[in-house]
Amino acid sequence: MGKITGFLEYDRKTAQEQPCEARIQHWDAFHPVQSESEIRDQAARCMNCGIPFCHAGVTWRGAGSGCTIGNLIPEWNHLVFKGHYEEAFRRLEKTNPLHEFTSRVCPALCEGACTAGLNGDPVAIREIERFLSDMAWEKGWVVPRPPKTRIDKSVAIVGSGPSGLTAAHILNQRGFSVTVFEKSEEPGGLLMFGIPNMKLPKELVRKRVDIFRQEGIKFVCGTDVGKDMPVSELDRFDAVVLCGGAGQPRDLSVTGRNLPGVRFAVPFLAEATRRVLAGETEDKPLAGHRVVVIGGGDTGNDCVATSIRMGADNVMQLEIMPPLPNERADSNPWPRWPFVLKTDYGQQEAIWLYGRDPRTFEITAVSIIGDETNGVNAIETAQVEWVTNERGRVPKQIEATRQKHAATDVLIAMGFVGAETYLPEAMNLTLDRNSYMTTRAGVFAAGDMRTGQSLVVRAEADAKRAAEEVERYLTK
Ligand SMILES: Cc1cc2nc3c(=O)[nH]c(=O)nc-3n(C[C@H](O)[C@H](O)[C@H](O)COP(=O)(O)OP(=O)(O)OC[C@H]3O[C@@H](n4cnc5c(N)ncnc54)[C@H](O)[C@@H]3O)c2cc1C
16 A cells, blocks of 8 residues: 555646647647656555455446456556556556557546545546556667567457457467458557547557567558458468457438538548648648537547547537436446546537537437538437337437538547448358357457447457467467
8 A cells, every 4th residue: 555644635636738729729649647746646545445446347237347457556556656667567567568548548447446436536547557658668668578489370360459459469479470450551440540649649559569560460551351351361370360340330310411521430530640640730621611520429529629620610519318417326336437427628629619518418410401512511400308118218309499500511420330240241250249259260359349339448358358268279
């Protein structure tokens, strides 16, 4: 335990983010790291409680609680408080090979389960992780460590998001020869071409991939397995792990869906990142545009922030669900993840820029209006009420609330329905949510492709378990 009275002496503190006014002018990260002494105070707040839930990664009645990759949080908090930073970092990397990503984008399931949060404010765990991760890169503690011995067996990994990278890393460390196939021009999955640069700078993805390359993992990019490359080429590997993500977005079924200007969120965000990587950060391709984002979740929020940086005149965000409560509901007790309303970075920026929260809750798109030549010019919406019928709780449109709003762009950010089917079909196999091995011997699946749309940390956790299954299969 760090400081016995730490949680009584120090309040929770997080880093002061750059104000909206400044950060919407650029595409860089705007969340700094706290100073060493501030971070030590924050680490001192960890009680190293008798039964910590922060690192448990369990599910209670359907809701997740704690870190799914089992980060040794109380241990590194204690070591940080003592000033033993390298030792703390070594504890962190033991469980988490992608700490530079989780320390920036993880919603921090650990903090939702922190004992200090039971009747106060949780320890700022993600910022402590970020401090350690940044320090490790700066001080050169992150170095390539190729395996000392090699096993004469090979593994192909399809997809290079957090699940593909984690599976590749673990199996490479165990001595297998690993090749990662990726259809995009460079590795990283949604870390690279999904999550915006201001939330996750792309040089970090490149630095991580570079370390993995130096450790011996081979990356083959620009290769869509099942389209550019026949699946029969995977037969030369002793095992295959499919980590292709949940690539099928949920679509919108309304009149006008196919008009020019209506797009899915991920291709829109990926294009924005490609512009940033090409140095086209001064362009304002959405100047004069009125953007409507359909979906009030995290991806929708990323679309709001991205549209703002692209110069949009106005951004609206439509969410069909009612808003979450401001405080935990009685049915959502600690240490489960708190389902409470948050106003995320893009929404904060919209409030600053346009003077109002871009979100409207309990609303749906009824039709998109425009023509093939000029694209979208309006969207019609209606408020909904949630009613219970034989199909359960369903939204019912309130006809009297129909309204038209001027619009030029509609971004569909309504989540994902699962993995794309062409690869499993070409390989003549079925994915199985209850098992890492698919219906074809030697072919495994992990991450969002297996579990459905999730989080970076969960994709990592899933890939760790899949890699263990692969090792068992190859060494039996
Ligand atoms: C916009 C957005 C923002 C998000 N923000 C966050 C966040 O802030 N925090 C968080 O924790 N989670 C976030 N998520 C969720 C998180 O990114 C995913 O849960 C995670 O990336 C899933 O990892 P994965 O490796 O399973 O799949 P992915 O990251 O989707 O990677 C799959 C990869 O497989 C490749 N691929 C697919 N099929 C083939 C094929 N046939 N051949 C070759 N390659 C193929 C794809 O090109 C892709 O690169 C976000 C998701 C989105 C869409």
